[in-house]
Amino acid sequence: MTSAAFDVLGIGNAIVDVISRSEEAFLGKHGLVKGSMMLIDEARAEKLYAAMGPGVEVSGGSCGNTMAGIASFGGRGAYIGKVRNDQLGAVFGHDLKATGVSFETPSATSGPATARCLILVTPDAQRTMNTYLGACTGLGPADIETKRVAAAQVTYVEGYLWDAPAAKQAVLKAMDAAHAAGRLVSITLSDSFCVHRYRDEFRALVRDKVDILFANESEIKSLYQVDSFEAALEATRKEAKIAALTRSEKGSVVVKGGEVHTVPAAPVARVVDTTGAGDLYAAGFLFGFTNGKPLAECARLGGVAAAEIISHVGARPEQALKGLI
Amino acid sequence: MTSAAFDVLGIGNAIVDVISRSEEAFLGKHGLVKGSMMLIDEARAEKLYAAMGPGVEVSGGSCGNTMAGIASFGGRGAYIGKVRNDQLGAVFGHDLKATGVSFETPSATSGPATARCLILVTPDAQRTMNTYLGACTGLGPADIETKRVAAAQVTYVEGYLWDAPAAKQAVLKAMDAAHAAGRLVSITLSDSFCVHRYRDEFRALVRDKVDILFANESEIKSLYQVDSFEAALEATRKEAKIAALTRSEKGSVVVKGGEVHTVPAAPVARVVDTTGAGDLYAAGFLFGFTNGKPLAECARLGGVAAAEIISHVGARPEQALKGLI
Numbered sequence: 314m315t316s317a318a319f320d321v322l323g324i325g326n327a328i329v330d331v332i333s334r335s336e337e338a339f340l341g342k343h344g345l346v347k348g349s350m351m352l353i354d355e356a357r358a359e360k361l362y363a364a365m366g367p368g369v370e371v372s373g374g375s376c377g378n379t380m381a382g383i384a385s386f387g388g389r390g391a392y393i394g395k396v397r398n399d400q401l402g403a404v405f406g407h408d409l410k411a412t413g414v415s416f417e418t419p420s421a422t423s424g425p426a427t428a429r430c431l432i433l434v435t436p437d438a439q440r441t442m443n444t445y446l447g448a449c450t451g452l453g454p455a456d457i458e459t460k461r462v463a464a465a466q467v468t469y470v471e472g473y474l475w476d477a478p479a480a481k482q483a484v485l486k487a488m489d490a491a492h493a494a495g496r497l498v499s500i501t502l503s504d505s506f507c508v509h510r511y512r513d514e515f516r517a518l519v520r521d522k523v524d525i526l527f528a529n530e531s532e533i534k535s536l537y538q539v540d541s542f543e544a545a546l547e548a549t550r551k552e553a554k555i556a557a558l559t560r561s562e563k564g565s566v567v568v569k570g571g572e573v574h575t576v577p578a579a580p581v582a583r584v585v586d587t588t589g590a591g592d593l594y595a596a597g598f599l600f601g602f603t604n605g606k607p608l609a610e611c612a613r614l615g616g617v618a619a620a621e622i623i624s625h626v627g628a629r630p631e632q633a634l635k636g637l638i
Numbered sequence: 639m640t641s642a643a644f645d646v647l648g649i650g651n652a653i654v655d656v657i658s659r660s661e662e663a664f665l666g667k668h669g670l671v672k673g674s675m676m677l678i679d680e681a682r683a684e685k686l687y688a689a690m691g692p693g694v695e696v697s698g699g700s701c702g703n704t705m706a707g708i709a710s711f712g713g714r715g716a717y718i719g720k721v722r723n724d725q726l727g728a729v730f731g732h733d734l735k736a737t738g739v740s741f742e743t744p745s746a747t748s749g750p751a752t753a754r755c756l757i758l759v760t761p762d763a764q765r766t767m768n769t770y771l772g773a774c775t776g777l778g779p780a781d782i783e784t785k786r787v788a789a790a791q792v793t794y795v796e797g798y799l800w801d802a803p804a805a806k807q808a809v810l811k812a813m814d815a816a817h818a819a820g821r822l823v824s825i826t827l828s829d830s831f832c833v834h835r836y837r838d839e840f841r842a843l844v845r846d847k848v849d850i851l852f853a854n855e856s857e858i859k860s861l862y863q864v865d866s867f868e869a870a871l872e873a874t875r876k877e878a879k880i881a882a883l884t885r886s887e888k889g890s891v892v893v894k895g896g897e898v899h900t901v902p903a904a905p906v907a908r909v910v911d912t913t914g915a916g917d918l919y920a921a922g923f924l925f926g927f928t929n930g931k932p933l934a935e936c937a938r939l940g941g942v943a944a945a946e947i948i949s950h951v952g953a954r955p956e957q958a959l960k961g962l963i
Contacts, residue, residue, distance in 0.1 A: 334956070362732060363732070365732075365736065366736045366737075367697065367706070367732070367733040367734075367736045367737055367954060368729070368732070368733060368736075369694055369695070369696050369952065370694070370695035370696070370729060371694050371695070372692065381692070399724075399725055400724055400725040400726050400751070401725050404693070404695060407687060407688070407690075407692070407693070408692040408693060409692075411690065411691045411692045411693075412691075412692055426725070627694065629692060631659070
């Protein structure tokens with residue numbers, strides 16, 4: 314295995330977030346389930362946007378947030394994702410490259426617009442997400458350069474990509490290319506509803522193709538269809554090589570065969586917006602992992618990054634994370 | 639004079655802000671003068687954007703911010719400004735209408751893109767603005783419906799409009815229409831560099847066409863070419879009908895003939911980003927004024943709105959201002 318040009322290569326849905334504060338009542342009125350991510354079509358996106366309050370636009374996408382976090386720690390990252398050649402696509406590309414992430418996937422020159430996620434943040438700091446995938450549905454195997462995959466220590470993908478059939482094929486190609494080059498593969502399960510949609514495929518992936526698994530408590534319970542975290546942990550231990558399971562204010566648990574590391578959450582003065590907590594946990598963990606840190610320290614770095622992101626609106630770091638460690 | 643459908647009709651450059659944190663050194667390297675607003679062309683905007691860090695997009699424009707503030711107080715506002723029919727234009731229109739401001743100016747269907755202001759916020763919370771006017775240069779007299787002007791108690795315009803020749807003609811048409819309908823006219827001088835560019839015209843306007851003048855200390859000193867605030871105040875008293883002069887942490891001074899009201903600034907726990915302080919002061923003042931409050935109370939409301947806006951990133955209120963009074 315040659316030395317790696319990148320610590321992590323991320324593959325994800327390239328999305329610009331439109332974040333708006335919302336009262337609880339708005340969710341009920343529009344049939345939204347608090348805390349979930351719902352896929353919506355363009356007509357529904359237009360209608361919901363028209364009903365929403367004023368917004369703030371920030372580059373997002375789960376994996377994009379993770380890659381920006383890794384770069385903010387000083388890590389070397391690359392990203393593969395699809396935008397359209399429109400204004401929001403330019404914003405997405407600028408913001409990622411400005412953090413220092415290598416991003417060379419060609420923009421679509423026709424077809425649907427750059428993806429948007431309409432995020433409603435309720436007074437309890439929870440986010441409810443409504444994603445119009447737009448140009449993301451155009452990501453396919455042709456966008457995966459195996460040379461780029463081979464140049465990264467870890468290829469990290471989001472479960473959300475299973476919502477776009479061509480993107481799923483792209484991910485499978487990347488996973489095989491990574492292993493062929495002697496590299497590692499990591500995935501986040503993304504969302505418990507996403508796990509529900511693709512449970513069998515995700516279980517097979519975790520057993521056969523994933524070296525580092527990220528999931529939160531509800532996702533891992535959904536994956537193994539169990540009611541308690543303890544039962545989920547036990548199932549994970551049997552099937553996953555390394556798993557980092559996040560539990561919000563209870564911190565995280567990392568399991569690797571016989572090893573179990575329970576790491577408390579980093580303190581947060583005030584939780585403003587939980588958008589991106591899991592994405593940034595993965596950033597800290599993977600930055601630590603690819604820089605040779607022990608698993609418990611990887612989990613601690615994940616917690617530091619998550620604490621920064623939930624203390625403000627938006628899912629990209631506002632402070633250089635390397636200054637926090 | 640019939641009863642008014644709107645408290646305030648604002649006319650301004652319709653701009654989406656791109657806000658990015660920046661070190662002091664970046665300003666020097668790119669020849670930027672801290673605290674100023676510089677007009678830039680599209681090529682310069684592209685170049686500066688490519689060099690900037692990741693950004694957050696928020697609807698802005700001085701007068702747009704003021705109108706959003708008036709609506710946030712519960713006031714009835716209308717706005718005239720020009721965007722292109724592109725993604726950022728849709729963002730601008732959505733955000734303004736979502737606050738409750740009436741906005742019906744048709745978008746340009748050809749020509750330059752929606753205006754952007756690249757704003758660099760340095761660690762001292764100062765903002766340095768670089769404006770690409772784009773579609774704003776297409777605002778002209780045809781966009782001024784005199785019926786709409788006559789329906790507002792006060793027509794409020796920004797001095798920045800003088801940078802677009804057709805927009806200046808639009809403003810002059812609106813001022814005459816307001817007075818013909820027995821309504822009032824208000825202007826903000828916008829920026830000391832803007833005053834320098836149009837000093838003679840602004841002095842004539844203040845004498846002949848303006849009922850309520852807004853200016854900060856450096857703008858009013860530039861207008862009358864004097865070195866002290868006291869001298870500027872004396873000159874203002876002689877030439878302006880009502881003037882509200884803002885002095886940052888020293889609060890504001892309102893002068894109307896023999897009356898002088900000195901009002902302290904509202905307390906702020908931490909100044910994060912001064913973008914929009916003057917815009918929101920005008921919002922509070924005009925909301926109070928059009929709702930029959932005495933001048934000192936108008937100034938106090940201006941201070942409350944300014945304090946809210948400088949306590950976070952962005953120039954649109956994050957809390958309902960009516961909840962703060």
